[in-house]
Amino acid sequence: MNAPIRHLVIVGGGTAGWLAAMMLGRTARDCEHDLAISIVESSKIPTIGVGEGTTAVFKAVLDHLGVAEAEFLRQTRGTIKYGIRHRDWRREGVTYDGPIDDPHMLVKGADGSDFLNVFSVAAGRPVSRLHLFDILMKRDLSPYRREDDGRMVPVGPFQYAFHIDNAAVGRFLRGQAQGVRVVDATVDGVVRNAETGYIEALRFDDGGTLAGDFFIDCTGFRRQLIGKEMNGAWVSYADELPVNRAMPFWLEHDPGRDIQTYTLAWARDAGWMWQIPTQDRLGCGYVYSDAFLSVDEARAEIERALGHAIEPRADIKMSVGRVARPWVKNCLALGLSAGFLEPLEATSIHGTVVQLLLLAENYMKPRFMPDEAGAEAYNRRVGRQIDDFRTFINVHYATERTDTPFWRHVRTSCIHAEARERLAAWRDHMPRASDFEDILSGFPHVEAQLYYPVLDGLGLLDRGLAKKEMAALPALRKRAREIADAMGGEFGKAAASALGHRAYLSSL
Numbered sequence: 425m426n427a428p429i430r431h432l433v434i435v436g437g438g439t440a441g442w443l444a445a446m447m448l449g450r451t452a453r454d455c456e457h458d459l460a461i462s463i464v465e466s467s468k469i470p471t472i473g474v475g476e477g478t479t480a481v482f483k484a485v486l487d488h489l490g491v492a493e494a495e496f497l498r499q500t501r502g503t504i505k506y507g508i509r510h511r512d513w514r515r516e517g518v519t520y521d522g523p524i525d526d527p528h529m530l531v532k533g534a535d536g537s538d539f540l541n542v543f544s545v546a547a548g549r550p551v552s553r554l555h556l557f558d559i560l561m562k563r564d565l566s567p568y569r570r571e572d573d574g575r576m577v578p579v580g581p582f583q584y585a586f587h588i589d590n591a592a593v594g595r596f597l598r599g600q601a602q603g604v605r606v607v608d609a610t611v612d613g614v615v616r617n618a619e620t621g622y623i624e625a626l627r628f629d630d631g632g633t634l635a636g637d638f639f640i641d642c643t644g645f646r647r648q649l650i651g652k653e654m655n656g657a658w659v660s661y662a663d664e665l666p667v668n669r670a671m672p673f674w675l676e677h678d679p680g681r682d683i684q685t686y687t688l689a690w691a692r693d694a695g696w697m698w699q700i701p702t703q704d705r706l707g708c709g710y711v712y713s714d715a716f717l718s719v720d721e722a723r724a725e726i727e728r729a730l731g732h733a734i735e736p737r738a739d740i741k742m743s744v745g746r747v748a749r750p751w752v753k754n755c756l757a758l759g760l761s762a763g764f765l766e767p768l769e770a771t772s773i774h775g776t777v778v779q780l781l782l783l784a785e786n787y788m789k790p791r792f793m794p795d796e797a798g799a800e801a802y803n804r805r806v807g808r809q810i811d812d813f814r815t816f817i818n819v820h821y822a823t824e825r826t827d828t829p830f831w832r833h834v835r836t837s838c839i840h841a842e843a844r845e846r847l848a849a850w851r852d853h854m855p856r857a858s859d860f861e862d863i864l865s866g867f868p869h870v871e872a873q874l875y876y877p878v879l880d881g882l883g884l885l886d887r888g889l890a891k892k893e894m895a896a897l898p899a900l901r902k903r904a905r906e907i908a909d910a911m912g913g914e915f916g917k918a919a920a921s922a923l924g925h926r927a928y929l930s931s932l
């Protein structure tokens with residue numbers, strides 16, 4: 425990599441491939457790089473589209489790319505997402521919500537501490553009550569109110585997320601991307617430089633080739649370049665995240681209620697079931713461990729839980745983990761090619777977007793001429809990013825459930841050392857911003873604001889400890905009470921003015 429990259433070749437036309445083309449293309453235009461972008465996608469190999477949830481960063485990127493939300497939701501039939509409802513995780517019969525808005529965005533402690541959360545725990549209030557999104561999601565409301573002149577005005581300052589069908593989003597992004605050459609072909613090999621090992625060209629199964637300077641592998645679980653050609657080593661999370669199979673299916677909406685604005689994650693006998701609404705239907709599925717349940721048993725359990733038969737759309741076997749080095753020579757893996765964890769906290773598309781932001785900010789400016797030291801720095805940061813996702817998801821399994829062999833196994837044998845260390849530290853002090861190192865140049869990551877609702881919902885926060893911390897800071901406690909009460913009032917008013925979710929979607 426000792427000359428600027430002039431031809432970027434992306435293999436794979438799913439959400440990861442098209443996000444890469446759009447985001448890197450935009451940076452190249454902004455920096456006036458002379459960069460051609462090609463996408464190779466195979467009409468013989470379908471993309472993944474099971475009903476997916478994004479995080480707020482996805483909306484921020486669409487805004488940055490100039491994609492209008494109304495157009496996006498109209499064309500992809502997506503919906504609004506405020507967070508995740510966790511049913512039966514702590515124990516059967518207990519539900520908690522994880523709203524994604526951060527109340528500390530409005531007001532920070534002097535040391536950057538999450539003092540409103542600490543106050544709530546000390547006061548015995550659920551931390552989710554500090555969130556506007558908690559009210560909106562409980563009442564199926566949109567994030568907008570309609571003014572008398574018909575304009576839609578946001579009811580709050582927070583970024584929400586979307587529920588989508590990735591196959592539809594891939595098609596939408598394809599229609600939005602500018603100046604990208606699309607090649608319909610199936611890659612079955614590469615031509616490599618004999619001395620450096622760099623990829624010089626792709627080889628197609630029809631005998632064709634395509635030369636390039638830099639190659640992004642977005643081929644999903646196939647990992648056509650990073651796995652098959654660059655022989656990337658694999659870091660498995662199977663020991664701590666044993667859920668390894670997915671059975672997706674569709675359900676019709678309940679005509680008697682509005683469209684839900686949360687992902688439902690319903691803990692079951694050997695994993696959990698998801699429900700993600702798009703405008704036309706619910707994308708659903710059961711992600712489970714096949715060490716505890718056969719495919720037939722999984723289907724039977726779903727049908728028992730729902731009280732009716734289902735039509736499974738697929739039986740997806742998942743390798744849970746990540747490639748050890750996503751960037752090898754002039755090949756970079758992105759999306760499912762870079763790794764996959766069970767979709768409990770919607771980390772997949774989020775991770776892809778943040779990796780693209782890192783790449784655009786740190787490697788394309790002022791020139792797009794990365795070197796090997798830069799590639800290794802990227803690998804360390806992205807490795808850490810995905811390991812942090814692993815630890816966060818792993819903490820969800822530190823529950824009280826012992827009712828099935830799966831839950832007894834995860835409780836006793838699957839909690840990773842890092843998760844145990846974090847939980848031990850939070851018996852000593854309440855979670856705070858300084859517990860989380862900024863490894864991603866300030867781009868959004870799993871930090872205290874996401875942990876709090878989960879730890880609270882699982883009963884893993886110590887009220888006595890929170891009281892002690894607040895008692896040591898009486899002025900801060902007073903301020904926290906005033907702010908929390910004021911926020912409650914403001915959020916109630918905001919919710920009272922918000923349009924229903926379906927009404928908003930129908931108005932687009």
Ligand SMILES: Cc1cc2nc3c(=O)[nH]c(=O)nc-3n(C[C@H](O)[C@H](O)[C@H](O)COP(=O)(O)OP(=O)(O)OC[C@H]3O[C@@H](n4cnc5c(N)ncnc54)[C@H](O)[C@@H]3O)c2cc1C
Pocket residue numbers: 435436437438439440441464465466467468469470471472473474475476477478590609610611612642643644645646648670672709740758759760761767770771772773774
């Ligand atoms: C059960 C399940 C649930 C999920 N839920 C969520 C969620 O809630 N939130 C979330 O963020 N993410 C979720 N994900 C992950 C999410 O679906 C992916 O991050 C997203 O769809 C991006 O996928 P991708 O573009 O990497 O791969 P894919 O969608 O698989 O696309 C791969 C592309 O590569 C092409 N291709 C493959 N091989 C070749 C080849 N040899 N030659 C040429 N082209 C090739 C294909 O044609 C296709 O265009 C979930 C995934 C699964 C399996």
